[in-house]
Amino acid sequence: MPTRRLPPLRALEAFMRTVRLGSARAAAEEIGLSPSALSRRISNLEEFVGKKLFTRARQSMQLTDEGQAFYEAVNPHLEALTRAVENQSDNISLLRLHLGVLPLFGSQRLFPRLGELRKRHPLLHIDIDTGPHLEDRVGDTLDAAIILSRGPEKGLHAIRLDHNMVHAIANRQVADLLGSEVDKDRLAKQTFLIHNELPASFEAWKSALKLDDLEPAAIDHFDSGQLMLEAAAQGLGIAIMHDDHMRRANDDRLIDLYDVEVESPYSYWFVCKPTALEQRPVRLFHDWLVSAGL
Numbered sequence: 001m002p003t004r005r006l007p008p009l010r011a012l013e014a015f016m017r018t019v020r021l022g023s024a025r026a027a028a029e030e031i032g033l034s035p036s037a038l039s040r041r042i043s044n045l046e047e048f049v050g051k052k053l054f055t056r057a058r059q060s061m062q063l064t065d066e067g068q069a070f071y072e073a074v075n076p077h078l079e080a081l082t083r084a085v086e087n088q089s090d091n092i093s094l095l096r097l098h099l100g101v102l103p104l105f106g107s108q109r110l111f112p113r114l115g116e117l118r119k120r121h122p123l124l125h126i127d128i129d130t131g132p133h134l135e136d137r138v139g140d141t142l143d144a145a146i147i148l149s150r151g152p153e154k155g156l157h158a159i160r161l162d163h164n165m166v167h168a169i170a171n172r173q174v175a176d177l178l179g180s181e182v183d184k185d186r187l188a189k190q191t192f193l194i195h196n197e198l199p200a201s202f203e204a205w206k207s208a209l210k211l212d213d214l215e216p217a218a219i220d221h222f223d224s225g226q227l228m229l230e231a232a233a234q235g236l237g238i239a240i241m242h243d244d245h246m247r248r249a250n251d252d253r254l255i256d257l258y259d260v261e262v263e264s265p266y267s268y269w270f271v272c273k274p275t276a277l278e279q280r281p282v283r284l285f286h287d288w289l290v291s292a293g294l
Contacts, residue, residue: 011045014038019071020277024061095124097281100134100145104225108248109294117288144272150265157274164242164264166201168257171235175255191218191237193228200265202240208262
């Protein structure tokens with residue numbers, strides 16, 4: 001039986017890096033090639049598969065529909081090949097990812113699913129950092145981070161993980177006191193709980209309820225969403241938070257006020273430096289996070 005001819009592996013590497021980094025120039029630098037040499041390798045792959053994988057215009061290379069289909073078909077098999085080699089090798093060390101995560105996202109959304117990731121990639125271990133200024137530390141002390149932001153800084157590779165609605169969350173006694181109809185005078189006597197890094201949420205909520213000039217009795221600031229929920233449950237104030245947080249908390253003490261949904265200015269994002277996707281721990285986590293739909 002004749003042996004099947006293998007694809008040009010160096011050309012395949014050039015193709016995969018170009019797709020993952022989103023830039024032929026960045027891919028060439030990573031591999032240590034000139035842009036023209038990288039282009040020749042990809043041309044060799046196109047000749048092998050008989051398909052045009054990229055359109056080329058000046059310095060830009062964009063995936064064709066056939067190129068996208070080729071990537072989606074080949075990528076899982078390359079990952080499977082890598083895992084197979086790792087499982088059979090005594091020389092592969094642990095893969096370690098330094099990940100920044102907000103505590104509430106970590107407890108509600110990430111950790112309940114991490115067992116799936118460990119089964120899929122047993123060698124991948126994650127150091128968790130819940131400290132402040134996560135986005136600013138990406139590429140320095142952090143390989144990647146999951147942040148809550150109006151939009152990540154330019155220059156970062158960013159994947160938006162959700163779209164959120166802002167709700168006013170209180171315990172049932174406070175909700176009964178306020179009633180089902182919006183009453184500005186009653187609200188003005190309340191304490192509101194606001195996250196330090198999400199001040200625009202309160203402004204968006206007030207604007208949607210036509211309460212722009214509302215001045216509450218007090219505003220207490222928090223740096224922890226989990227503690228905000230507990231404070232609201234204890235009757236210490238009205239927490240302005242994402243509805244997803246309350247739903248996942250599944251706390252019978254809490255209730256949405258007024259059943260009003262307001263689009264949040266903030267979303268959760270996965271961010272890293274574009275070149276970090278070539279680091280295997282970052283790429284494994286990135287690909288799992290996207291496929292898991294967290």
